Amino acid sequence: MSAPQWNNKVVKWVDDRLPVISMLHHSAYEYPTPKNLSYMWNFGSLAGFVLVTMILTGIFLVMNYTPHTDMAFESVERIMRDVNYGWLIRYIHMNGASMFFIVVFIHIFRGLYYGSYKAPREMLWWIGILILLAMMATAFMGYVLPWGQMSFWGATVITNLFSAFPIIGDPLVTWLWGGFSVDNPTLNRFFSLHYLMPFVILGLVVLHVWALHTVRSNNPTGVEIKTPADAIPFHPYYTIKDLYGMGVFLIFFSVFVFFAPDFLGHPDNYIPANPLVTPPHIVPEWYFLPFYAILRSIDFTIFGIPAKLLGVLAMFASIVILFVIPWLDTSKVRSSKFRPVYKWFFWLFVIDTFILGYCGAKAPDDYFLGIPGLKVIVMGQLSTLYYFAHFLVVMPLVGKMERTKPLPASISESVLKEGANA
Amino acid sequence: MSQTVHSSGEHQPDENRRDFLTLATTAVGAVGVGCALLPFVDSMNPSKDVLALASVEVNLANIPVGQAIKVMWRGKPVFIRHRTEREINEAEDVALNELVDPQTDDARVEKKEWLVVVGVCTHLGCIPMGTATGETRGDYDGWYCPCHGSHYDTSGRIRRGPAPLNLVVPEYEFLTDTSVRIG
Numbered sequence: 001m002s003a004p005q006w007n008n009k010v011v012k013w014v015d016d017r018l019p020v021i022s023m024l025h026h027s028a029y030e031y032p033t034p035k036n037l038s039y040m041w042n043f044g045s046l047a048g049f050v051l052v053t054m055i056l057t058g059i060f061l062v063m064n065y066t067p068h069t070d071m072a073f074e075s076v077e078r079i080m081r082d083v084n085y086g087w088l089i090r091y092i093h094m095n096g097a098s099m100f101f102i103v104v105f106i107h108i109f110r111g112l113y114y115g116s117y118k119a120p121r122e123m124l125w126w127i128g129i130l131i132l133l134a135m136m137a138t139a140f141m142g143y144v145l146p147w148g149q150m151s152f153w154g155a156t157v158i159t160n161l162f163s164a165f166p167i168i169g170d171p172l173v174t175w176l177w178g179g180f181s182v183d184n185p186t187l188n189r190f191f192s193l194h195y196l197m198p199f200v201i202l203g204l205v206v207l208h209v210w211a212l213h214t215v216r217s218n219n220p221t222g223v224e225i226k227t228p229a230d231a232i233p234f235h236p237y238y239t240i241k242d243l244y245g246m247g248v249f250l251i252f253f254s255v256f257v258f259f260a261p262d263f264l265g266h267p268d269n270y271i272p273a274n275p276l277v278t279p280p281h282i283v284p285e286w287y288f289l290p291f292y293a294i295l296r297s298i299d300f301t302i303f304g305i306p307a308k309l310l311g312v313l314a315m316f317a318s319i320v321i322l323f324v325i326p327w328l329d330t331s332k333v334r335s336s337k338f339r340p341v342y343k344w345f346f347w348l349f350v351i352d353t354f355i356l357g358y359c360g361a362k363a364p365d366d367y368f369l370g371i372p373g374l375k376v377i378v379m380g381q382l383s384t385l386y387y388f389a390h391f392l393v394v395m396p397l398v399g400k401m402e403r404t405k406p407l408p409a410s411i412s413e414s415v416l417k418e419g420a421n422a
Numbered sequence: 423m424s425q426t427v428h429s430s431g432e433h434q435p436d437e438n439r440r441d442f443l444t445l446a447t448t449a450v451g452a453v454g455v456g457c458a459l460l461p462f463v464d465s466m467n468p469s470k471d472v473l474a475l476a477s478v479e480v481n482l483a484n485i486p487v488g489q490a491i492k493v494m495w496r497g498k499p500v501f502i503r504h505r506t507e508r509e510i511n512e513a514e515d516v517a518l519n520e521l522v523d524p525q526t527d528d529a530r531v532e533k534k535e536w537l538v539v540v541g542v543c544t545h546l547g548c549i550p551m552g553t554a555t556g557e558t559r560g561d562y563d564g565w566y567c568p569c570h571g572s573h574y575d576t577s578g579r580i581r582r583g584p585a586p587l588n589l590v591v592p593e594y595e596f597l598t599d600t601s602v603r604i605g
Contacts, residue, residue: 153548157569160547175463179472181497181542189466276492276499278548280568296570299584306586308545364570 004030027213032231033238034219036415040114041217041238042245043107048205049246050100055198057093065145067191069184072147073272091261097139098264099253101287104132113346115334116218122326124211129322131204136288138197141190143285144182148269153282155182155190161295164309181275221414222334223407230411281363289360290353294318294387296364297380314384321391328391330399338405342398349390355383477605479597482536490553492541495604499541500592501553501565502602505576510534512563513577523588527577530591538602539578539589543567550574550589565589 004025006012015021064083066075079086108128111117117125144155159176163169178185216225225231232238256263264286268279284292298311305313336343359368359380368379408414478495480502485491490503505513513527531537543550550565550572551557560566561582562575572583579588594604 157546157548160545175467177468178466179468179497180476183472183497185466185469185472275494275497276549278567278569282548282569307584308586 027209027234028239029233029235031213031234032225032228033217033234034225034230034411035232035237036219036221036411037217037238037241038220039241039245040106040110040220042242042249043103043110044212045242046103046246046249047100047107049249050096050103051198051201051205054093054096054100055202057089057096058195058198060089061093062195065191067145067188069147069187069273072145072187076146088257091257095253095256095261095264097142098256098285098287099249100135101139103249104135105287108132109350111218112349113336114218114220115222115329115331115336117322117326118329118334119326120215121211121218124208124215125326126323127204127208127211129319131201131208133319134197134201134204138194138201139285139287141194141197143269144187144190145194146269147187147273149271149273149277149279150266150269150282152182152273152275153278154284155186157282158284159186161312161315164306164312166309183275218334219411220335220337221408221411222338223411223414226410227412283361286357286361289358290356291315291318291360293356293360293380294384296360297377297384299364299377318387321388325391325395328395330396331402331404332399333404333407338407339398339402340405341402342394345390345394345398348386352383352386352390355379356387359383477603479601479603481601483600487535489555492553493604495540495592499549499553500604501537501539501541501578501589503537503553503576505535505537509563509576513575513579516575516577516579522580523586525577525579525588530577530579530588532594532596536602537576537578538592538594538604540592541565541589543569543572543585544580544587544589545570545572545583545585 004022006015006021011021061079064075064079064086066072076090079090081087083089111125111128140154140158144151159173159182162176163173165172174180176186177183178189266283266285271279283289292315295311295315298314299307300310301307302310331339331342333339336346359376362368362376364375364377364380366376368374368376408417476496478493480491480493482502482504485502485504487504488506488509490501492499492501494500503509510527516527518524518526527534530539541549541553545567546569548567548569550560550567552559552565552574558566560573562573564574564576564578564581566573567583567585570584572585573581574585574589575581577588578591580586592604594602596602
């Protein structure tokens with residue numbers, strides 16, 4: 001693609017010296033995009049929008065927040081009560097974290113359904129997983145900053161996970177804390193890193209978009225762009241579609257911010273942190289619940305590896321396994337639209353993650369959905385088993401055995417056929 | 423490497439020397455970067471003021487038999503229990519093979535009537551219940567951790583639940599009969 005010619009002299013002068021305008025034109029204007037993208041393809045740009053929202057609201061919150069164990073809780077309360085629109089900025093930031101995960105989880109499930117992780121998009125997929133990991137670290141450290149009971153005890157339980165590693169475990173935890181318990185040094189470093197991480201994420205997002213624009217967007221058919229007739233320019237077709245989706249998303253976001261700002265949080269975090277009293281039921285934020293359920297469901301020893309270490313390894317493995325699915329999935333067909341068997345397993349997997357989330361929220365000895373005899377811990381173990389079996393057994397086997405539906409010859413052909421049927 | 427380079431006696435020593443120099447420079451650079459990182463990594467370890475607060479003295483005179491107190495030590499609670507005769511016997515009468523983390527009661531106390539343990543569950547760091555009067559003390563009359571259901575006995579040893587180890591006995595010494603220094 002040739003560089004565009006600029007008529008404006010100033011634009012031309014700048015672009016000749018630093019082709020930043022050409023680059024933006026290339027990637028946000030003329031970027032050839034499959035013409036059949038559905039609304040499932042809105043969530044990438046939405047995630048970018050939420051990231052910017054989080055950085056902006058975060059910067060304004062820091063102007064009034066005090067990272068000290070004696071003052072953190074009260075400074076947050078001051079933001080809520082005394083700072084002009086402080087309540088709004090904090091509620092946007094608080095709920096924005098949840099929105100970020102909702103959008104990114106949908107984005108990831110989209111990628112799983114349409115096989116967006118397959119060659120040649122492995123790097124794109126990997127960078128996405130790194131973004132997810134960075135988001136989790138950021139969210140965890142951010143949740144500690146208000147220094148409420150859940151902040152403190154969540155930080156204690158999660159940092160204690162690292163004590164499960166043999167030999168290095170205890171010194172590692174002391175190092176993470178900067179003391180012998182979660183205390184002021186811990187709060188300070190979490191604040192520092194919580195401010196740093198969003199910019200790391202931003203850098204990863206640049207790489208993510210770069211990789212995307214190198215290998216091009218996947219699409220609902222999973223068939224690559226073959227001729228110019230398969231693609232349309234990003235602007236105005238997808239800028240307008242993304243903006244429409246953003247409007248719908250903002251309504252959803254606003255419902256939480258203005259009408260149920262604490263719905264997704266835990267009331268115990270409005271009690272100041274107390275190192276001497278553990279809340280009877282410690283639960284992480286909703287977006288960590290499936291992983292927490294995996295952690296807790298390992299209550300047995302294998303090959304002499306203690307349950308605690310095994311649980312920690314399983315929890316980390318549940319995300320690390322995503323790195324290798326481009327090779328675990330043996331199917332030659334990308335999109336589940338043309339995979340009549342795998343499609344069902346995909347939805348089973350989605351349901352499985354919801355069950356894990358439910359199990360993570362309940363005490364291990366509760367009964368699953370109140371069903372007598374079915375303990376949450378047992379259900380959590382079964383769902384953990386399926387979680388890993390989906391990647392390690394279903395993906396390789398179904399890919400080999402399944403008879404896929406015929407693929408359309410091109411994106412254009414599939415669009416025209418669907419149009420004719422409508 | 424092409425055949426011509428290998429056959430030419432003049433070039434080969436140069437190539438080797440260059441490879442060696444590149445490797446040596448990289449190695450020295452890596453060691454340098456490592457050394458430069460060390461102060462930053464170590465700055466995250468407990469600082470001197472944190473370490474300076476590492477011991478506390480506690481007066482035991484006001485704790486009646488059968489009761490326990492919590493004191494703060496290194497930012498975490500330490501349980502000090504004035505054990506009753508029955509509790510001491512209970513702790514001593516357990517057979518070692520019944521224990522998850524076998525330890526005799528003798529090895530865990532300086533004076534039989536005083537049990538001093540760090541009040542942090544060895545599972546994931548919650549504070550077990552059972553110190554204040556009226557709190558549940560679990561099925562073994564010691565402590566009960568509400569987070570994931572670990573039961574500890576009257577010697578602070580783990581008896582049931584996910585915790586792998588007994589409650590930690592901190593370093594401590596009796597200064598007088600009724601005062602103790604922890605740490």
